Amino acid sequence: KAGVTQTPRYLIKTRGQQVTLSCSPISGHRSVSWYQQTPGQGLQFLFEYFSETQRNKGNFPGRFSGRQFSNSRSEMNVSTLELGDSALYLCASTYGQGAFLSGELFFGEGSRLTVL
Amino acid sequence: DQQVKQNSPSLSVQEGRISILNCDYTNSMFDYFLWYKKYPAEGPTFLISISSIKDKNEDGRFTVFLNKSAKHLSLHIVPSQPGDSAVYFCAASARYGGSQGNLIFGKGTKLSVKP
Numbered sequence: 001k002a003g004v005t006q007t008p009r010y011l012i013k014t015r016g017q018q019v020t021l022s023c024s025p026i027s028g029h030r031s032v033s034w035y036q037q038t039p040g041q042g043l044q045f046l047f048e049y050f051s052e053t054q055r056n057k058g059n060f061p062g063r064f065s066g067r068q069f070s071n072s073r074s075e076m077n078v079s080t081l082e083l084g085d086s087a088l089y090l091c092a093s094t095y096g097q098g099a100f101l102s103g104e105l106f107f108g109e110g111s112r113l114t115v116l
Numbered sequence: 117d118q119q120v121k122q123n124s125p126s127l128s129v130q131e132g133r134i135s136i137l138n139c140d141y142t143n144s145m146f147d148y149f150l151w152y153k154k155y156p157a158e159g160p161t162f163l164i165s166i167s168s169i170k171d172k173n174e175d176g177r178f179t180v181f182l183n184k185s186a187k188h189l190s191l192h193i194v195p196s197q198p199g200d201s202a203v204y205f206c207a208a209s210a211r212y213g214g215s216q217g218n219l220i221f222g223k224g225t226k227l228s229v230k231p
Binding site: 033 | 122150152157159161162165205207218219220222223224
């Protein structure tokens with residue numbers, strides 16, 4: 001069974017640009033969550049999608065957005081990039097909404113974004 | 117305000133000895149707790165979990181203890197092996213609460229097991 005796939009793995013952008021990251025969940029998983037990992041803050045929850053609807057959102061500015069498609073694949077977008085957006089962006093999938101049913105998330109390897 | 121706290125950024129232990137990683141939480145609605153392990157350049161992987169109705173859960177060399185009154189949990193690794201060297205994240209979920217079961221993570225503890 002294929003795991004969670006994230007693309008691209010690495011990317012470099014400059015301030016003011018925008019970026020789109022993609023996530024393909026494990027087959028059969030309908031919930032996709034996004035997390036930002038930085039050295040000082042650990043893993044911070046961005047948002048969760050279930051059945052193409054955003055079910056929950058973390059404490060991030062509106063520059064961070066996402067969506068989910070009918071095949072459960074998800075994208076997140078960051079507009080007007082700032083230096084502080086440099087981080088590892090992790091996508092995780094699970095069968096049920098949130099961690100309610102399965103109790104655990106399956107993570108991808110992440111997309112490492114560097115903003116210059 | 118951090119709801120899940122891992123106050124030790126790093127921990128170093130000798131191979132064969134016990135590793136104890138600690139985690140504190142503030143939200144009394146949390147009823148499910150998990151530990152994840154993360155190697156460099158990889159995503160976190162699930163290690164072990166515990167429900168709030170239990171105070172201990174064991175899986176091989178890994179045991180998680182939960183003290184609800186103290187809002188504290190710990191992960192014990194016995195015996196520690198060099199391959200256990202990784203960053204360990206504590207996570208908590210309020211499955212029946214308003215957060216709809218999303219996982220809240222601590223900042224992680226980097227464990228180094230020396231041969």
